[in-house]
Amino acid sequence: MQRLVIVSNRVPAVRDRKQPAGGLAVALRAAIQDHPCLWFGWSGHQIGGDGADRPLGVDTLGNVTYATIGLTQKEYNGFYQGYSNGILWPLCHYRAGLMNYSRHDQQIYASVNTLFATRLAPLLEQDDMVWVHDYHLFPMGKALRDLKVKARIGFFLHIPFPPWSLMRSLPEASALLRALRAYDVIGVQTEDDARNMNEAFSVLGIPARARVFPIGIDPDSFASCARAGQTLPQVQRLQQDLRGMPLIIGVDRMDYSKGLPERLRGYDTFLKRYPEYRGKVAYLQITPVSRGSVPEYQSLRAELDQIVGHINGTYGEFDWTPVRYLTHPLPRELLAAFFQISSAALVTPLRDGMNLVAKEYVAAQRPDNPGMLVLSRFAGAAADMEDALLVNPHDSDEIATALHKALSMSGSERRVRWERLRSEVWRVTAASWARSFIAALSEVRTA
Ligand code: G6P
Numbered sequence: 001m002q003r004l005v006i007v008s009n010r011v012p013a014v015r016d017r018k019q020p021a022g023g024l025a026v027a028l029r030a031a032i033q034d035h036p037c038l039w040f041g042w043s044g045h046q047i048g049g050d051g052a053d054r055p056l057g058v059d060t061l062g063n064v065t066y067a068t069i070g071l072t073q074k075e076y077n078g079f080y081q082g083y084s085n086g087i088l089w090p091l092c093h094y095r096a097g098l099m100n101y102s103r104h105d106q107q108i109y110a111s112v113n114t115l116f117a118t119r120l121a122p123l124l125e126q127d128d129m130v131w132v133h134d135y136h137l138f139p140m141g142k143a144l145r146d147l148k149v150k151a152r153i154g155f156f157l158h159i160p161f162p163p164w165s166l167m168r169s170l171p172e173a174s175a176l177l178r179a180l181r182a183y184d185v186i187g188v189q190t191e192d193d194a195r196n197m198n199e200a201f202s203v204l205g206i207p208a209r210a211r212v213f214p215i216g217i218d219p220d221s222f223a224s225c226a227r228a229g230q231t232l233p234q235v236q237r238l239q240q241d242l243r244g245m246p247l248i249i250g251v252d253r254m255d256y257s258k259g260l261p262e263r264l265r266g267y268d269t270f271l272k273r274y275p276e277y278r279g280k281v282a283y284l285q286i287t288p289v290s291r292g293s294v295p296e297y298q299s300l301r302a303e304l305d306q307i308v309g310h311i312n313g314t315y316g317e318f319d320w321t322p323v324r325y326l327t328h329p330l331p332r333e334l335l336a337a338f339f340q341i342s343s344a345a346l347v348t349p350l351r352d353g354m355n356l357v358a359k360e361y362v363a364a365q366r367p368d369n370p371g372m373l374v375l376s377r378f379a380g381a382a383a384d385m386e387d388a389l390l391v392n393p394h395d396s397d398e399i400a401t402a403l404h405k406a407l408s409m410s411g412s413e414r415r416v417r418w419e420r421l422r423s424e425v426w427r428v429t430a431a432s433w434a435r436s437f438i439a440a441l442s443e444v445r446t447a
Pocket of ligand 1: 010023134158159290291
């Protein structure tokens, strides 16, 4: 059996390895079960000094060996915070104006990619399939090839890829695209992303091709989480507190790509235009702080504090809080259970690679009384979720109308829409995503 080598910036923390809680670890669970694996990446820790003798942390659990390295403060700043999350992240989410471009960070990004390749290469065997993940590691395949690695190497981009006209605002955009030639398979989430990347390849005369591999969730496990979660005491407490009011829910990392200020303004418009809901509806927004040391994330937090305060001050009553707003994470089972007892979810990113919360929301519903999903047209997930209430997340009136529609929709219409959404969520899953990517990578050898 061939070994699968997974490379990603984030590697599941030791405490999460037995029972992965989210992200890539859940998505790759199926692939990991099928193959012996090596998972290589950042340990999540910063190390002192210049990193000259940094150790490789190696740890095996079942058929997976985890091999991780620490990053120095300078690398963390330049590679993770700076180039990956201060430049590539906004650009790939169509927000060139939020880029804090720095050539210095670009150099550190390149050197960390080379460092990853240099530390991984000696661990590789000829027959391995190497699968590199996400924007932190665009040039890593090229760095491996420069070290004469012959194994098959695939790359999957989890976030959107913008049109070339936007991408080229990155000074090294063409080098970055050229580096992708090193990969045998290049995967993206949606047809739009593939079109954009392939357009860039053709403008630059690069003989490479991006293919679409939409990611999904493990719907059975999420659905059973939602059922099991019903017995949690917090669920009873919330239900008592709701006193029969319908619950609207939102769950997002605190990120400007998620359209949170716009969403809250949509809820404000909803309360303004439909005053009959005041005091009669609850909105729970769970937004764990993310990348809190990047300046744009700090100003987003301040903006959200201000908008939530404004809405609660304007419409609140001594016994009713319009927005219940949390900035800490909740356990997966509790989230799934809250999804199940809610009447509607707001998933309204301005731009998102896929958005798995949308799929999880569908998986968590009860067939006899499903809640409605209000979903941004600009989430990758929208391509196959036409039965959600699709909105333009910039338009607060559209959000308000959709919320009213979600909360007043007949049970039979909700069930029909949910059945169709459900079959999509069970058709394209984490397992099908991983297996089809790995199948494409396996075929390379014979090609
Ligand atoms: C997105 C990215 C992932 C990243 C995750 C969490 O989903 O596609 O690569 O790991 O956000 O962000 P963080 O910066 O905490 O790793």
